[in-house]
Amino acid sequence: MKPLEAIALAAILAAGTGAWAADAPDKPMKMDEPMHGEMKKKSMKKGDVKKAAEKKDREMKPMIEKEAAGSAKK
Amino acid sequence: MKTMETSLAVHSGKLIRSVERRLFLRQGLSLGALALLSGCDLTDDDSVQKLLTGMSRWNDGAQAWLFNPNKLAPEFPESAITKPFPFNAFYSVDEVTLVDGEDYKLELEGLIRDKKSWTLPELYSLPQTSQITRHICVEGWSAIGKWSGVRFSDFLARIGADTSAKYIGFKCADDYYTSVDMVTALHPQTLLTFRYADEILPPKYGFPMKLRIPTKLGFKNPKHIMSMFVTNEYPGGYWEDQGYNWFSGS
Numbered sequence: 671m672k673p674l675e676a677i678a679l680a681a682i683l684a685a686g687t688g689a690w691a692a693d694a695p696d697k698p699m700k701m702d703e704p705m706h707g708e709m710k711k712k713s714m715k716k717g718d719v720k721k722a723a724e725k726k727d728r729e730m731k732p733m734i735e736k737e738a739a740g741s742a743k744k
Numbered sequence: 745m746k747t748m749e750t751s752l753a754v755h756s757g758k759l760i761r762s763v764e765r766r767l768f769l770r771q772g773l774s775l776g777a778l779a780l781l782s783g784c785d786l787t788d789d790d791s792v793q794k795l796l797t798g799m800s801r802w803n804d805g806a807q808a809w810l811f812n813p814n815k816l817a818p819e820f821p822e823s824a825i826t827k828p829f830p831f832n833a834f835y836s837v838d839e840v841t842l843v844d845g846e847d848y849k850l851e852l853e854g855l856i857r858d859k860k861s862w863t864l865p866e867l868y869s870l871p872q873t874s875q876i877t878r879h880i881c882v883e884g885w886s887a888i889g890k891w892s893g894v895r896f897s898d899f900l901a902r903i904g905a906d907t908s909a910k911y912i913g914f915k916c917a918d919d920y921y922t923s924v925d926m927v928t929a930l931h932p933q934t935l936l937t938f939r940y941a942d943e944i945l946p947p948k949y950g951f952p953m954k955l956r957i958p959t960k961l962g963f964k965n966p967k968h969i970m971s972m973f974v975t976n977e978y979p980g981g982y983w984e985d986q987g988y989n990w991f992s993g994s
Contacts, residue, residue, distance in 0.1 A: 697838055698839065699835050699841075699918075705834045707832060707834055708883040708884075709983055709986075709988070716834060716835050716839075719834060719918075719919045719920060720919040722921075722982055722985065723982070726985075730913070730977065733977045734977065737855060737977065738853070738854050738856075741855050741906065
């Protein structure tokens with residue numbers, strides 16, 4: 671990478687860091703609280719998304735790995 | 745002369761009515777499914793769910809078949825941008841997930857030839873493009889914003905993604921997950937975005953990256969993407985697995 675490109679990228683990254691620092695949240699997500707937004711059902715909690723993501727990952731990962739391994743052999 | 749708000753409301757109304765027409769069609773199909781249920785035991789949740797899921801998947805296929813990969817979503821002038829652009833998630837804005845940009849690496853899995861992970865400087869060095877398009881939420885509101893990033897089809901070509909595969913799935917730092925069809929992923933307006941309004945994406949809009957798909961509803965536009973995978977196995981998504989239409993596009 672050329673020095674000028676490196677400087678430009680560093681500036682972009684620094685700007686990004688500044689952006690998120692200025693917009694930092696003051697609290698961690700409370701998983702046992704009801705979800706926000708209009709898409710939810712009344713009983714849904716914020717932590718339901720994490721549980722569903724973990725379950726989905728357990729289901730999908732072996733299939734994706736098997737599929738990719740099969741594809742690599744071709 | 746119409747005010748900007750009136751104009752936006754009218755335009756948004758047309759879009760929502762267009763979505764409503766599709767919903768009506770879908771619900772009509774669902775009524776068909778309900779008629780089929782007459783022979784089922786309505787207390788048997790599994791059989792009902794399987795049938796409705798089957799109908800929903802059929803709807804996805806029909807919508808994918810109707811999707812025109814060459815039809816572009818409307819683009820707007822800077823003056824039409826909605827300020828402030830609304831924040832929307834399953835959590836409040838003060839609970840937004842913070843991703844450390846310095847340590848960040850985009851992970852790649854599945855049917856991809858080069859699965860090397862990507863740092864932000866590497867992603868930022870790719871050719872970038874901008875678009876001002878309307879984000880339409882399934883909740884019934886819409887807003888116009890400016891996003892910039894790499895054309896997703898270019899990124900997929902660069903990593904050697906198998907573009908004959910059916911799906912691309914996304915895992916996000918806030919635990920949200922979703923997936924899209926390959927035809928939409930290759931649409932010229934589908935962007936892997938790193939900037940909003942010419943500034944690095946702030947956390948509330950999805951730092952470090954958001955997939956922006958103006959041809960789909962907002963919940964198909966994942967934020968805080970940490971990894972993606974290409975597959976022929978149906979990946980679903982958080983809201984999609986709760987019964988929301990998977991395709992959700994025009």
